[in-house]
Amino acid sequence: MAIIFGLQLLAIVIVCLMGFYNVAPLSAVLVLIVIISVLSWFAARRQWAPVSRLAQAVSDWDEHSSGLDGWRPDQLPRRTDADVATLASSLYGFANRIAGYNQRERNFTRDASHELRSPLTVIKMSADMLADDASLGDFGQRSVQRIKRSTREMEALVEALLILARESDNGLTEEDFVVNDVIRHELPDVMEMLEGRPIHLELEEPARFVLHGSPRVFAVLCWQLIRNACQQAEGGTVVVTVMPGVVTVSHRGEAVPSHGANRHGFELAIAQRISERFHWPLELQTREGRRHVARIRFPESTPAPV
Structure with a gap:
């Protein structure tokens, strides 16, 4: 971009000097300035095109997938600007980390929901059966009630932690x-x-x-x-x-x-x-x-x- 604007400035200076010393008429000078400006705009737009495409890719990116496979470092054109290549590589790595995090989150909430709730259900059923046992004394009944109370508190805690763990998809x-x-x-x-x-x-x-x-x-x-x-x-x-x-x-x-x-x-x-x-x-x-x-x-x- 610096080269483009530098060449544009040099060309405009030369054209202005040509008009100042009557080498070219004023109308020709104005036409040349317009032509140089248009050519500079097209050149700058061509250089900025990869940044625009990268911005559009990020705008359309789905956080549940990498979505930037076309911007992998090994798939970029050989003449890609170094800054654009660095930005694309960083965004590609970031997108993959986010996708991996979302996948781990779904796996954790699914597995934890099953693996934690199932033992709690068994404990509750066993405590209910023990509470109906007439042979238990007062001490045994108090212990069973403490087990039931602690199990209910644990269920509420697991429910709260699972709700907070679902950052990207509440599932509610x-x-x-x-x-x-x-x-x-x-x-x-x-x-x-x-x-x-x-x-x-x-x-x-x-x-x-x-x-x-x-x-x-x-x-x-x-x-x-x-x-x-x-x-x-x-x-x-x-x-x-x-x-x-x-x-x-x-x-x-x-x-x-x-x-x-x-x-x-x-x-x-x-x-x-x-x-x-x-x-x-x-x-x-x-x-x-x-x-x-x-x-x-x-x-x-x-x-x-x-």
Whole structure:
């Protein structure tokens, strides 16, 4: 490009000198300047053509495949500009890494979904059978209940991690759903998790609203916030409140003493990542007595029909 514009400048200077010294008439000088400019434009366009084709290839690129096979270093023309060759080679390597990452992500979510859920199902079935065994004493029943509670928590954790692992393809069905109905549907499982602990769960519904998205993602997010509230509580009541466009999870009762502050954090980290991923702002507050309040806002919610 520098050579093209340098030659153009030199030719225009020569033509102007010819006109200045009356070697050529003014009309001829103007015609020559136009011809030189047009030829320079065609030459520059020809040199820029590989960059334009590369930009178009990147624009049409599908992240699930390399999509830049025509720009492999060994397939570029021999006279390709060095900068264009370097750019094409870098983009080709980047596209292949992205395609490999997407393939590993799909393999992981598929395998993990099967390999993690299947043992949990077996554990749940075995725990249910043990719970029906009349020969078990009180200690055995308490142990079975702890197994069932831990299994349910593990299921919620696996579900949350699989949702977060699907970066490029959510694999989730989106629909319009009433958040109150989803929360009420999840309450029995949450109460089962709290069995044996002096913690009660309440649902307050001053409002009802509809949200467009994945009900499973919403349920997992509420699960994590409720688990976090239960981890911070020695007793009392965990309250889930549904307000217009807002869901609040708070604790009423005895809070965890200061030496138990490390009993939470992982659930909140997962909840924050889900809220950032699906653009549902999460606000955390600490009130008197070290009682924590989690508030989720849904900007695109609509009131539920009566």
